[in-house]
Amino acid sequence: MSGHKTDTAPDYRDTLFLPATEFPMRAGLPAREPDWLARWARIGIYDRLRDKAAASPRPPFTLHDGPPYANGHLHIGHALNKILKDMVVRSRQMLGHDARYVPGWDCHGLPIEWKIEEQYRAKGLDKDAVPVVDFRQECRRFAEGWVDIQRAEFQRLGVIGNWDAPYLTMDFHAEAVIAAEFMTFLMNGSLYQGSKPVMWSPVEKTALAEAEVEYHDRKTDAVWVKFPVVEVDDVPTELDAFLNQEHPGEAVSRARAELQRVTRAQLLDATVIIWTTTPWTIPQNRAICFGEGIAYGLYEVIDTPEECWATKGALYLIADALAESTLAAARLEPSMYRRVRDVTAEELRGLTCAHPLRGADGARGEWDFDVPLLPGDHVTDDAGTGFVHTAPSHGDDDYWIGRTHNLEMTHNIRDDSSFRVDLPFFAGQRVIEENGKPGQANASVIAKLTEVGALLARKRITISDAHSWRSKAPVIRLNRPQWFAAIDKALDDGMGTHGDTIRKRALTSIDKLVTWTPPTGRNRLYSMIENRPDWVLSRQRAWGVPLSCFTKQGTRPDDPDFLLRDPAVNARIIAAFEAEGADAWYTPGFKERVLDGLHDPAQYDQVFDILDVWFDSGSTHAFVLRDRADGTEDGIADLYLEGTDQHRGWFHSSMLQACGTLGRAPYRGVLTHGFTLDEKGMKMSKSLGNTIAPEDVIRQNGADILRLWVAQSDYTADLRIGPEILKGVADSYRRLRNTLRFLLGNLAGFSEAERVAPADMPELERWVLHRLTEMDAEVRRGFAAYDFQGVFQKLFTFATTDLSAFYFDIRKDALYCDGADSLRRRAARTVLDLLFHRLTTWLAPILVFTMEDVWLSRFPSDDDSVHLQDIPDTPADWHDAGLAAKWSGIRQARRVVTAALEVQRRDKVIGASLEAAPMVHIHDSDVLAALRTVDFADLCITSDITLSGDPIPQEAFRLPEVPGIGVVFEKAEGQKCQRCWKILPDVGRHTHPGTCARCNDALG
Structure with a gap:
């Protein structure tokens, strides 16, 4: 016993x-981690790793940091991003590379400028009354303060890097390089000034890039508007063949003439119905587009209810697929209208309408022009009426239709979204107010359309619309003179290995030069660049790198000498920026200083727009990878790593910028991660109270727990986090x-x-x-x-x-x-x-x-x-594959034994496995032979064990998932060794009292 x-x-x-x-068993990470950070700083971990690589050359690996914006405390998305980067850098280093990481910050642009303006408004100051250099200096100081704060917060996450010498887009050398990179576009001919619709923020009074826009639901008025037909061209009809057969000779001509008369009369009485969710654009209308593959019909109103804007006897032109919904919006039951006939694309092409405000009392002839019907590939019959109101100043499709057909580009809307001061009916009214709320423009246009009888229906709907991600206010499409980089212009710059245009180089890079993690990132960026328009480079703000170029007075943008292209002038500008920063551009007499002795300053105007900040960050490869000693030999990074939103942000702008100045992508690999959500999968929001700040997690658990959360998560999808x-x-x-x-x-x-x-x-x-x-x-x-x-x-x-x-x-x-x-x-x-x-x-x-x-x-x-x-x-x-196979079988047998003993422990038959000496029956002779070559009792932590090839008894314990093995429980015989606690027959028979042979020998 x-x-x-x-x-x-x-x-x-x-x-x-x-x-x-x-x-210690307890980690105490929140209290102890800062000591390790201080230790690493004291012994100079990052520099010692660089010295190690210099002493014994290792293949370099460079992760180029996408610059976060220097204007606030870190959120959990920042932590995710920087921790992932750190894991990449550290793992590559420990795998034998010289893994370099230079952290950086994006310091220019509207968010910082907006903060300074808020401070001015709080003090009752006028930004425009402050010298621009003074204002820029305040922006610089603001950014410097947040760089220091964020640097400490990033380091607290345990992120290793060259924190003592990060890169900042506002460093003088960086500003000089950004200007020089811009001048490459100037000199290679891809820079041009044009007037086309851009994403415009009326609140911030500047153009925005697509990456600076987010989409939110908002309520608006959808309107169905009448455009009366005023002219009909003669067109062939589908009855011509019939006429030729049934009416020989002169009768054909008479029949055709009569048919044309009837057709013209019908269409001249008709009204084209358009649908729009931006009523404020109606005053800028210059055409109506239709789809050549869409079925259209002429619909007659035969009865109307009370309070209806439709007219009995009216003829409306509508796409057949949308006729019922359109007329229902006008409160017409199906019994109140009938379809008269088909209207062909050839007939539509021959129609001309009047603007709905033509002839309105007080219009002063503003809208007394023809509105042609034009075919457009962008027109569908999914929603609306099948006819698209076209305002070339306020939409991409509208703009290209206008370009193709020489339509007038209107300039009715000013920078603050107000109608021009001399526009009849709507002068000075705004689309968006200064606080981002809807202005009076929509309501006024709808009221006027109602007054002149041009409104068929209206409805309050919810749409997903573009908003500035900074001010959170809606943005509008608005034509403004802007500076663009032409991405389809053939460049003779000696960098045509991957294509002769920026777009071709980018698409080739995506397909052939870059590895995508996950692979779906390739498709997303490829489609964006494949379909994107020219790059809008200019912003109408003050804090950033200026478009460092000059235009010649008395010339037009399409004149060959409109832009001053002189390498000597460029060199002077770059030298000034290196010494004084981009503020030099705004100092009095700068134009005269850089043009002196080269050109007559009086003949040139200085451009004061600033560059899109995405051009700044897109240029970082030049002043970090190319120019720094810890950069790369070819100016190309091994990896760019950011969130999925950067397909339209940094990955995108870096690609376009480098394809214009390097001829290819500035990276060999791109890794993207998802967004951070709360535990329920909801987007984090301060208003919902579900945000989790990195500093709170660190304070409660330590940074290593946050890092472990990243490591345990699938970062390629959105990541959830919560208590x-x-x-x-x-x-x-x-x-x-x-x-x-x-x-x-x-x-x-x-x-x-x-x-x-x-x-x-x-x-x-x-x-x-x-x-x-x-x-x-x-x-x-x-x-x-x-x-x-x-x-x-x-x-x-x-x-x-x-x-x-x-x-x-x-x-x-x-x-x-x-x-x-x-x-x-x-x-x-x-x-x-x-x-x-x-x-x-x-x-x-x-x-x-x-x-x-x-x-x-x-x-x-x-x-x-x-x-x-x-x-x-x-x-x-x-x-040793053979050994592994053998031990796989041994472990399976052990599972059955330990499971059998757990039953005995649960039933309180034994307290510990050493009290057992089970009989194990094994059907497979190979497994049995393997078990006999090892101390199976030792492996099962029992005092003894007996192996048998006999048939498995009925009462034996089995595991269904491990067939062919059964365990019959037996208690160990003997006494308990007082040193190892095994129960063995020989205990008590040795020199040392109460010990087994093994323990007795160990005691000597």
Whole structure:
């Protein structure tokens, strides 16, 4: 029967090799992490890694930082982005590269300017009354303050980089390079001035790039407007063939003439119905577009209800697919109208309408012009009426129709979205008020249309509309003289390897020169660039790099000498910006200074628009990758890494800019991540109260928990985060920490004298070495593919399942109880040492603080760090597929035994597995033979075990998923060893009281 400790048996606890480590069970990350940050700064980790690469050349790897904007505290999306970048840089470094990371900031542009204007308004000051250089200096100081704040916040995340020398787009050299890059567009002929619709913010009074626009739902008035037909051209009819057969000779001519008369009369009485959600654009209408493949009909109103704007007897031209919904909007039941006949595309092409405001009392002839019907590929019969009101000043499709047919470009709307002061009926009324609310323009236009009888219907609807992501106010499409980069102009610049236009070079780069992670990123950017218009480069603001060029007075934009293209002038501008920054452009006499002796300053005007800030950030490759000593030899980055929104932002602008100045993409790889959402999958919003600030997570849990959340998430999709999710992350962290603590505790005092060669190790240790070869390949492959989730999942499973729940669980007995010189114990400690060096370096890119803690707990040092190490090579000859297959079967058998013992423990038959000595029946002879080559009782942590090939008894425990193995429970016979707690028959028969043979020998 099971024995118990006798009164005479001594306490052997002091003779055991119990774990010894000062590595705490509780991490205390929030309090301890700042000390590691200070330590890394003191020993200069980043610089030492660069020195290491210089001393022994390593292949470079450069992740080029997409510059965050210097105007506020970090949000959780910033943390996600920077942590991912840090994992890339650290993993590449530890895989043997010289991994460089220069953090940077975007410092120019409207958001900062807007903040300064807000401060002015709060003080009752007028921005325009302040000298522009003084205003720009305030913007610079504002940005400098936030750069310092954000730098500390990024470093608190454990992000490594050249923080002492980051790049700023407002540095003098950066501003000089941005200007020089712009001048490349000036000199190669792709720069031009044009007047076309752009995204315009009436609140901010500037053009916006697509990347500066977001879409939100808003309510607006949709209107159905009547355009009366005033002219009908003769057109062939579908009855011509019939007439030729039935009415020979002169009768044909008479019949055709009569048919044309009837057709003309019908159409001259008709009204074209258009539909629009922007009534304020009706005064700017110059045409109506129809779709040549759409079926149209002429519909007669035969009856009307009360309070209806339709007229009895009226003839309306509408697309057949939309006639019912259009007439229903006018309150007409199907019984109140009839379809008269088809109207062909040839007939529509011959129609001319009057503007609905033609002849209105007080219009002063403003709208006394013809409105032609024109075919347009953009017209559909999905919504509206099948006829598209066309205002060339207020839409891309409208603009190109206007260009094609020489329609007039109107200038009725001013910068603040108000109608021009002399426009009849609507003078001075705004589309959007200064506070971003709707102005009176829509209501006034609708009222006037109603007054003149031109309105058929109106309806309040909700649409998704463009808003400025800064002011959150709606934006409008508005024609303004702007500066553009022509992306389809053939460039003779000697960089035509990948195409002779910016668009061709970009599309070729996307397809052939760039690796996309995930691959879907390729399609998104390709389609955007394939279909985008010319790049609007100019902004009507003050804080940024100016369009450093001059125009000749008395010339037009299409004149060859309109733009001054002189390399000598460009060189003077660049030199001035290098010395004084872009503020030099705004100092009195600058034009005279740079043109002196080269051109007559009196003949030229200085352009004061500033560059789109996306051009600034798109140019960073030139002053970071090309110009810095820690840049790249060819000015190309290995990786750009940002959120998916940057397909229309930084990835996009960098591509276009570099294709104009480098002839190709400035990156070889692009990695994109999703957005951050709350636990319910909702977008984070301060108004909803569901935001999570990085500083709050760090204060409560530590930065390593935030980093682990990133590593555990699929960053290619949107990521959820919240208190419950972070609890789960913290639980994973604790389990992993326990594994590492076990390693440290059982490596105390390990020396090279103990090391055992792999060939001399027991099979279990050699199986662990085999698993290390598999894990090493997985980790290297995962890091190379930026699959941090895959790497961590595999490491976590390995650490908690293969190691803690299997190998450590088995080897605790040998580590604690075997003699110091025991081969088994020394082999186990050797394997623990090999595990330590790999686990700490494999996990260091993810858990930067914890792995430093683990490393220094074992190797205390004033100037060492785990982050100065490389991932060690794992010998290929450790790989043993045969051994792995054998141990796969052994582990399956062990599962059945441990499950059987768990039943006995649950039923309180035993308290610990060492009280058992089960009989194990194995049907498969190969498995049975394998089990007989190992100490299976040791593997199952039982005091004894019996293996049998006999048929499995009916009462045996089985696991359905492991067929052919049954376990019959038996209790161990003998007494309990007071040192190792195994129950064995020989306990009490040795020199040392109460011990088994193994423990007696260990005691000497």
